[in-house]
Amino acid sequence: MDWPALWLSLHLAGWTVLLLLPVAVFLGRFLAFHRFAGKGAVEALVILPLVLPPTVLGFYLLVAFGAGSPVGRLWESAFGGPLVFSFEGLVAASVLFNLPFAVQPAQRGFEAVPKDVREAAACCGMSPLTALRRVELPLAWPGVLTGMVLTFAHTLGEFGIVLMVGGAIPGETRTVAISIYDRVQAFDMSGAAQMSAMLLAISLVTIAVTFRLSERAGRRLS
Amino acid sequence: MTLEVAVRAAAPIPLDVSFRVEAGELLALVGPSGAGKSTVLRAIAGLWHPDRGRVSVDGETWLDTDTGTDLPTHRRRLGVVFQSYALFPQMTALANVMAAGAGQTRASEVLELVHLGGLERRRPAELSGGQQQRVAVARALARDPAVLLLDEPFSAVDRGTREGLYAEIERLRAHLRMPVVLVTHDMEEARRLADRIVVIDHGQVLRDGPVDDILYDPRALRGMGLREAGATLTARIEDQEADGLTRLRCAGGPLWLPRISGVAGEVVRVRIMAHDVMLANQRPEAISALNVIPGVIESILPGDGPGALVTLAVGDELVVARITQRSVQAMGLVVGQSCYALVKSMAVARHQVGREEAEP
Numbered sequence: 001m002d003w004p005a006l007w008l009s010l011h012l013a014g015w016t017v018l019l020l021l022p023v024a025v026f027l028g029r030f031l032a033f034h035r036f037a038g039k040g041a042v043e044a045l046v047i048l049p050l051v052l053p054p055t056v057l058g059f060y061l062l063v064a065f066g067a068g069s070p071v072g073r074l075w076e077s078a079f080g081g082p083l084v085f086s087f088e089g090l091v092a093a094s095v096l097f098n099l100p101f102a103v104q105p106a107q108r109g110f111e112a113v114p115k116d117v118r119e120a121a122a123c124c125g126m127s128p129l130t131a132l133r134r135v136e137l138p139l140a141w142p143g144v145l146t147g148m149v150l151t152f153a154h155t156l157g158e159f160g161i162v163l164m165v166g167g168a169i170p171g172e173t174r175t176v177a178i179s180i181y182d183r184v185q186a187f188d189m190s191g192a193a194q195m196s197a198m199l200l201a202i203s204l205v206t207i208a209v210t211f212r213l214s215e216r217a218g219r220r221l222s
Numbered sequence: 223m224t225l226e227v228a229v230r231a232a233a234p235i236p237l238d239v240s241f242r243v244e245a246g247e248l249l250a251l252v253g254p255s256g257a258g259k260s261t262v263l264r265a266i267a268g269l270w271h272p273d274r275g276r277v278s279v280d281g282e283t284w285l286d287t288d289t290g291t292d293l294p295t296h297r298r299r300l301g302v303v304f305q306s307y308a309l310f311p312q313m314t315a316l317a318n319v320m321a322a323g324a325g326q327t328r329a330s331e332v333l334e335l336v337h338l339g340g341l342e343r344r345r346p347a348e349l350s351g352g353q354q355q356r357v358a359v360a361r362a363l364a365r366d367p368a369v370l371l372l373d374e375p376f377s378a379v380d381r382g383t384r385e386g387l388y389a390e391i392e393r394l395r396a397h398l399r400m401p402v403v404l405v406t407h408d409m410e411e412a413r414r415l416a417d418r419i420v421v422i423d424h425g426q427v428l429r430d431g432p433v434d435d436i437l438y439d440p441r442a443l444r445g446m447g448l449r450e451a452g453a454t455l456t457a458r459i460e461d462q463e464a465d466g467l468t469r470l471r472c473a474g475g476p477l478w479l480p481r482i483s484g485v486a487g488e489v490v491r492v493r494i495m496a497h498d499v500m501l502a503n504q505r506p507e508a509i510s511a512l513n514v515i516p517g518v519i520e521s522i523l524p525g526d527g528p529g530a531l532v533t534l535a536v537g538d539e540l541v542v543a544r545i546t547q548r549s550v551q552a553m554g555l556v557v558g559q560s561c562y563a564l565v566k567s568m569a570v571a572r573h574q575v576g577r578e579e580a581e582p
Binding site for chain 1: 267268297299304306308309310311312322365
């Protein structure tokens, strides 16, 4: 059992969820409530990571984060280390790669809040932020939560991008998914099996918890 | 507190509407669907932004396109009752009312006021349509709004429930010191609840005046659709007869209507729909219609189709009949001529009889 790899994966998933939560709420809400020119293009861009092969996205991110790119140089001058093959680079890649998993369900969640209910919130004197907190989020959270769970589970299992952007540096960028691959390469089938079972268990528990919460919310509102 | 509204826009429909509502006055914006009534209401609430316009309440300007003033909805002190109620489904009735900024004590009081005491802990899904509507009214009143806006608030409940809600609003009127705007396409509703009616059609104000003036005005009625045409007679209850009819007396003589509760001497207002009225040149004999009301033709207004609207003066009041232009010709009806209006007793439904506040 490669505990450091599992710990790293959970760490990565946690950071990704934390950073994507506000993005999902505000971008999802914006896309759900507003119509504007170019909305289709924005939505397509958000979905792009879903259809793009992970290695392709990983390749572009590797180039974009590399020491030769403006982003990479800016990062190096600010933090003194390279963005690629680092945990921070992995988090950045993970955030981009998980955009569709986080934003799409959140957008669906906000779309389910009826327009007149939103207007009623304003007519009750609630500012947009208060309305978000007291009316919209309490109604849209199953969608937001689904997005976060998908993001978490998906980050644990991501392989292609992690390998491209992060390499497989133990303790820095070798996640559990890559560790499983390494074990299989080394013919350590029982080690791979242990870690696979662990990932399976974590995924099942997360999904079960989400379903339970969404079901409770559904019962409360109908 | 006075609400002044002037709204002009080219889209979604050409709109040019302005009116004024005094404190404590209930104004009904009436017109066919698509006439722009709800759009005007949304402009008052700041949920829709006209090309040009001005909305001010008691000197405070909410919207003025000339100076660029446009207060966001949440900073306009208003109460709105939406067609679909738009309650917050995750909150209890009490929490819904408190969401409008009321403290718990005040929220409970307002719920008492709309007869929902004891149901504070229920969520909207656990309330009937009529009860949800009352919560919506309570929520709109809870923040002591400077303006109360009612957007077809009764269209989603069945007729029976609606009757109860009308009575509720009539009773609440005593507590409403702010200007109230009611949007409806139902003339009966406007008659029951409003002090003044503004008729809107194709984005224009067709008529603006006291309820009785508008209800008797065939030109206004044409804007509202002839189906809604009708007039109101004042009548005094004379006797409850044994066969289930009530005998009343109006300016044109006796009227027999299906049982109206009330004691002899009580004054009621009876709405007679134009399509329930036939006309005759002589007093007819041996017909089933019990009510024969003599009158003098005041106007004959041909419609766009084969119909015509004939207005009969009955004492100080009016009866309107919707008959064919062919009949107008065949009977040789002209303005100033005497004739008889025939009304089936059973055509006057119970909800078309209202009470006078005080005896005239």
